[in-house]
Amino acid sequence: MTLAAQSPGGGPDLSLRLAGLTLGFPVINGSGTFDAIAALRTFGDGLRESFPFAAFVSKTITPHPRGGNRPPRLWETPAGMINSIGLPNKGLEGFLAHDLPELGTLAVPLVVSVAAFDHDGFARMVETVGARPEVAALELNVSCPNVKSGCVMGSDPRETAELLEHVRPRTGKPLIVKLTPNVSDIAPIAIAAEQGGADAVSLINTLRALAIDHVSGRPALGAIRGGLSGPAVRAIALDMTHSASSSVSVPVIGMGGIQCGRDALEFFDAGANCVAIGTENFRDPVAGLRVRDELAAALAERGHGALQRVVAPAR
Amino acid sequence: MTLAAQSPGGGPDLSLRLAGLTLGFPVINGSGTFDAIAALRTFGDGLRESFPFAAFVSKTITPHPRGGNRPPRLWETPAGMINSIGLPNKGLEGFLAHDLPELGTLAVPLVVSVAAFDHDGFARMVETVGARPEVAALELNVSCPNVKSGCVMGSDPRETAELLEHVRPRTGKPLIVKLTPNVSDIAPIAIAAEQGGADAVSLINTLRALAIDHVSGRPALGAIRGGLSGPAVRAIALDMTHSASSSVSVPVIGMGGIQCGRDALEFFDAGANCVAIGTENFRDPVAGLRVRDELAAALAERGHGALQRVVAPAR
Amino acid sequence: MTLPESDVAELEPGIAAAQPGPRTPAPLGRRACPVTLSEPVGRYRMIGLEDRGGPTPLPGQFYMLACADGWGSDLGGERPYLPRAFSVCRVRGARLDFLIDVVGPGTERLASMALGERAWALGPLGIGFTAPDGVESSAPGARALLVGGGIGIAPLVIWNEALAGNVSNVALGFRDEEFAAAASLLGANVSLATDDGSVGHAGLVTDLLSEQLERNSDRNSDRNSAVVVYACGPPAMLDAIRRICTERGVPAQLALEQAMACGYGACFGCVVRTRDGYRRLCVDGPIVAASDLHEEWQ
Amino acid sequence: MTLPESDVAELEPGIAAAQPGPRTPAPLGRRACPVTLSEPVGRYRMIGLEDRGGPTPLPGQFYMLACADGWGSDLGGERPYLPRAFSVCRVRGARLDFLIDVVGPGTERLASMALGERAWALGPLGIGFTAPDGVESSAPGARALLVGGGIGIAPLVIWNEALAGNVSNVALGFRDEEFAAAASLLGANVSLATDDGSVGHAGLVTDLLSEQLERNSDRNSDRNSAVVVYACGPPAMLDAIRRICTERGVPAQLALEQAMACGYGACFGCVVRTRDGYRRLCVDGPIVAASDLHEEWQ
Ligand SMILES: Cc1cc2nc3c(=O)[nH]c(=O)nc-3n(C[C@H](O)[C@H](O)[C@H](O)COP(=O)(O)OP(=O)(O)OC[C@H]3O[C@@H](n4cnc5c(N)ncnc54)[C@H](O)[C@@H]3O)c2cc1C
Ligand SMILES: Cc1cc2nc3c(=O)[nH]c(=O)nc-3n(C[C@H](O)[C@H](O)[C@H](O)COP(=O)(O)OP(=O)(O)OC[C@H]3O[C@@H](n4cnc5c(N)ncnc54)[C@H](O)[C@@H]3O)c2cc1C
Ligand SMILES: Cc1cc2nc3c(=O)[nH]c(=O)nc-3n(C[C@H](O)[C@H](O)[C@H](O)COP(=O)(O)O)c2cc1C
Ligand SMILES: Cc1cc2nc3c(=O)[nH]c(=O)nc-3n(C[C@H](O)[C@H](O)[C@H](O)COP(=O)(O)O)c2cc1C
Ligand code: FES
Numbered sequence A, B: 001m002t003l004a005a006q007s008p009g010g011g012p013d014l015s016l017r018l019a020g021l022t023l024g025f026p027v028i029n030g031s032g033t034f035d036a037i038a039a040l041r042t043f044g045d046g047l048r049e050s051f052p053f054a055a056f057v058s059k060t061i062t063p064h065p066r067g068g069n070r071p072p073r074l075w076e077t078p079a080g081m082i083n084s085i086g087l088p089n090k091g092l093e094g095f096l097a098h099d100l101p102e103l104g105t106l107a108v109p110l111v112v113s114v115a116a117f118d119h120d121g122f123a124r125m126v127e128t129v130g131a132r133p134e135v136a137a138l139e140l141n142v143s144c145p146n147v148k149s150g151c152v153m154g155s156d157p158r159e160t161a162e163l164l165e166h167v168r169p170r171t172g173k174p175l176i177v178k179l180t181p182n183v184s185d186i187a188p189i190a191i192a193a194e195q196g197g198a199d200a201v202s203l204i205n206t207l208r209a210l211a212i213d214h215v216s217g218r219p220a221l222g223a224i225r226g227g228l229s230g231p232a233v234r235a236i237a238l239d240m241t242h243s244a245s246s247s248v249s250v251p252v253i254g255m256g257g258i259q260c261g262r263d264a265l266e267f268f269d270a271g272a273n274c275v276a277i278g279t280e281n282f283r284d285p286v287a288g289l290r291v292r293d294e295l296a297a298a299l300a301e302r303g304h305g306a307l308q309r310v311v312a313p314a315r
Numbered sequence C, D: 001m002t003l004p005e006s007d008v009a010e011l012e013p014g015i016a017a018a019q020p021g022p023r024t025p026a027p028l029g030r031r032a033c034p035v036t037l038s039e040p041v042g043r044y045r046m047i048g049l050e051d052r053g054g055p056t057p058l059p060g061q062f063y064m065l066a067c068a069d070g071w072g073s074d075l076g077g078e079r080p081y082l083p084r085a086f087s088v089c090r091v092r093g094a095r096l097d098f099l100i101d102v103v104g105p106g107t108e109r110l111a112s113m114a115l116g117e118r119a120w121a122l123g124p125l126g127i128g129f130t131a132p133d134g135v136e137s138s139a140p141g142a143r144a145l146l147v148g149g150g151i152g153i154a155p156l157v158i159w160n161e162a163l164a165g166n167v168s169n170v171a172l173g174f175r176d177e178e179f180a181a182a183a184s185l186l187g188a189n190v191s192l193a194t195d196d197g198s199v200g201h202a203g204l205v206t207d208l209l210s211e212q213l214e215r216n217s218d219r220n221s222d223r224n225s226a227v228v229v230y231a232c233g234p235p236a237m238l239d240a241i242r243r244i245c246t247e248r249g250v251p252a253q254l255a256l257e258q259a260m261a262c263g264y265g266a267c268f269g270c271v272v273r274t275r276d277g278y279r280r281l282c283v284d285g286p287i288v289a290a291s292d293l294h295e296e297w298q
């Protein structure tokens, strides 16, 4: 790990080991909410020196290229937003050829998020991506509400177990399963993921939502439905983080509406071992570093015990 | 119906028939978010003359008295709140003896919300309450996230069907089934309710959520978990309203975060035949009348066709 | 950490009976009232709202307040979202004065209101204090003993004014001298206690109360029934007062607080545990007889 | 009503290639900039932000802006929640001027900022305009023809200043005379069109463009390649310009708009359909060659 584990003010060491990765601090990004390549073009090499996250999670890639959904793709809601991006990506080959080499130059561990529409596709993704040395871990997106298969695989414990059975043998790299909140009870699904050999679970993905255009009275988004994220979902994400962390012993990466260090601390209090920043990146591209510093300050206020609990190696 | 169907400014007639009830306008209250008896004590008889809703839905009553959950019971969240009230009520007998006579004096149709922890309990509630002449309709609360049984019955189509099988024969009065949003897909549950003989479905109840106290790092609510409501959940409620209304032909009562007429219109656009106001009542006790007037104005702006669509008798 | 998994409803306490209490009903609907007074009082701020249409509240009643604009003004739609409860502190014509202690986003926003800005006010809500001669188990001709802690002085100010000459003593506790400056709202005849001893007794205001009751009973073993204690302040202080008064058989009326969403009985969120079950403070309080409280009401 | 049930992803368009374009990179992180100018310009408002640390933007680049306080200020945490995109309109020393058309909660809040209030600014973002001689298929010595509709004049102001003498003509369309007052930002040599004919040509600004191009080609059948059109305005106007310019073989650079969440390529929300797939306007725009757009880009 080359990342400074200290906050600029000389704060405490927040480094941790998580699912086989070494992280300088317990804050990463949510898949699809930060594009390191586009950010390098926008901000230049300054981004390398103060990369906002302790690991970088790529946007979800699929076996074949996807353009994504028809615009409009964004809609603002009270304390949140709906997106219907639709997993645009260059496909497995395009990703390996064009994006992976550049992502491999980042100073932080790289987690590649993958999705597919059947077990074999998933297995192929995991095997091919997992074999690349630039890749530190894989995240299985079984939860994207925009794509039918994702929903199905991640909303049923048996489906989740079967998927893991297929993909787990294909790589020795850590596998993180990203859970969907569109379920009655997230605990059995987290348990299925753990029993299937997942090294960590991350949650929550977005909640299925609809936007109506006031003038026309018609759906506002090109794809009709989308996924809700931002502070509006935080209390739901906290509940599911608590449910998941009480039912599995692999580490839990909590996310959903985190805006500041105090919000992050709530997730640790609910049992998370690491947090991820999603929508807040859109408002502040260095939200990850800010949350790290605010978290360090909030922990310091709580005293030494609190700090240890957060940075302790995952149970 | 004695209620003025006109907005004070002499707006359009918004009256409708819904599941056998005649409503002066398509705005009612969400169960548990308005206590007409306490409101009469607070506001005096002025409340009778301008009762804020076209029908009154009671707080959920259960077979036996319940004190409700240990306080604290309320927590504020971004654009919303969590409650862990825990269905306090006087029980069936207490309700019939003390509350029902007073509720029967209201000028609007009375809907009594009932819940129980097994099918027989539910059946007894429906039969006994349904037999009372003051009662215009019953709402089955199969969705309260605070009480275990509610969660189970309303989160599975088969459970819902079985419940309806038990209770439907016990009353000739209209039955409204109130759906829980804590499910992967609400459509099959709405369909099960319809096939079981429900006269309408209402949705959404609150979403399971957790609040953490920042100082202690412990759950802030006495009952640990609670239910999220308010504008934060509106986009989720709209999606489920759309799902439900696309899959059943009984009327749909939409709710979740409605604050103003424009919000209400979104629910009609998504397929609702009537809306209910919940949390917004806490901020404004006459929110129901305000939403009615704002809705009338918004419809007028859209033109005649829009108005007809909303007040048309349910499909 | 693993949180406790229990989310089973606590069933035993039941729902308490409705309280009659003195009550001025509220007009139906919140009113947009302009701010016509804003002044510091010690470390608190007094905000006056011009409530032209509204009735005169009874001492002990409260209002739900929210700024008409900028309620929920943090980046990202953070709190405050719900209105907040405030005891009426003074009435000056149509102006209702509220004394505000800034403890979070809602009180911060309210205290920062500029003259002419408007706030939504719903009220008067709840039941007010009962005068000494109306209080059960008080002796004829009983006089009032007012005890306040911190911002708890707010409802005592209007009550003190209403009782006029019928107050035997006022004892107030504050963190320090700066906060204690607000004691001037209750006139000159006030015993003070501060945590840091910067003014008055160094210690708890309940020490002053005990002393006072001691003095009363010295004079006449039956005299404690000749006072009624009216108290408002932090829960720990109110519980101490409850215990002191119970022990001595002194009737006490406590003005309690609990987080509120609606203020008019709609949400069942504001309960406190009494001997006959959970009582909603907004409709059956906030004034509660000390003897009604359950031992473990806190 | 039953909404269409389809939520199948539209797969065909693919993702467009990254665009080089002229670009001044943004410092990493948003900056809190005080408002040092606020003045009406016709029916718009010019807001100046003092951006001491920031670099000088290129004409056509934009910033993501949000007020530091009171962003999301409606009761109940309503919008605005995300920052909003604004083209830089003028640069005066360290001051960046933005011309704002109030169309919703975000623009309303920004336009109402008082002097000294602070706004978050992230930028400069995206790619700027390319000067006539750098534009593919333009003739050597080509001159610029600026066409703006409504608030679309904002990026043309700074571009007009940068091109200095190299602008052959400026044609602007507005709703009416009141809005048209903003044309003064582009100097005196401007052709005007208004919807209601209250000033200039009664009709569309594209009429003025056609006329101008007609005149050019009258003079010399090959002269249309000697102009490059730079346009910003409502989508329908830009599409008309795209068609007119394609027909006549005139190169055109269009400044497009799309709702944005991030402004730096993170969300994939701001796409427009080009011939080689969906292009993110924030990193590969907002300046797009008319010839790159898909026929059904709107
Ligand atoms: C009947 C009554 C009368 C009152 N009279 C007065 C008065 O005259 N003057 C006065 O100053 N105050 C009075 N209060 C108290 C006042 O209502 C509260 O101080 C106020 O509601 C605090 O709001 P806030 O937004 O400033 O702070 P909050 O942050 O809402 O409140 C601070 C408290 O709430 C808790 N809290 C933190 N986060 C949350 C959250 N997300 N959701 C819910 N709670 C949270 C904290 O633990 C803390 O105890 C009265 C209360 C009642 C019930
Ligand atoms: C690159 C670029 C440069 C720009 N430059 C300028 C400029 O220089 N000056 C200027 O005035 N404007 C400029 N704009 C436009 C400006 O960004 C928008 O007008 C602004 O974002 C509107 O925000 P608002 O909150 O005021 O209104 P909104 O209400 O957010 O926007 C109004 C539009 O959004 C839609 N809408 C309504 N509700 C929602 C919702 N809940 N979520 C999402 N959309 C909704 C409406 O259909 C309407 O078309 C630029 C935009 C871009 C992309
Ligand atoms: C615009 C956008 C795109 C997203 N794309 C993906 C994605 O490709 N894969 C994925 O697993 N999650 C995706 N997510 C979900 C986020 O990673 C995250 O789980 C969710 O937004 C909740 O966190 P937040 O509230 O902090 O944004 C996306 C979210 C947003 C807002
Ligand atoms: C304090 C509170 C108490 C509630 N009690 C009940 C109840 O007893 N029965 C029920 O079916 N729903 C209950 N609900 C759910 C509401 O009726 C409504 O479905 C939900 O709050 C969503 O609407 P809203 O966002 O407009 O509040 C309660 C909600 C709140 C906030
Ligand atoms: S505050 Fe809602 S019931 Fe008392």
Ligand code: FES
Pocket: D259, D260, D261, D262, D263, D264, D265, D266, D267, D268, D269, D270, D271, D280, D281, D282, D283
């Ligand atoms: S605005 Fe987010 S990618 Fe362009």
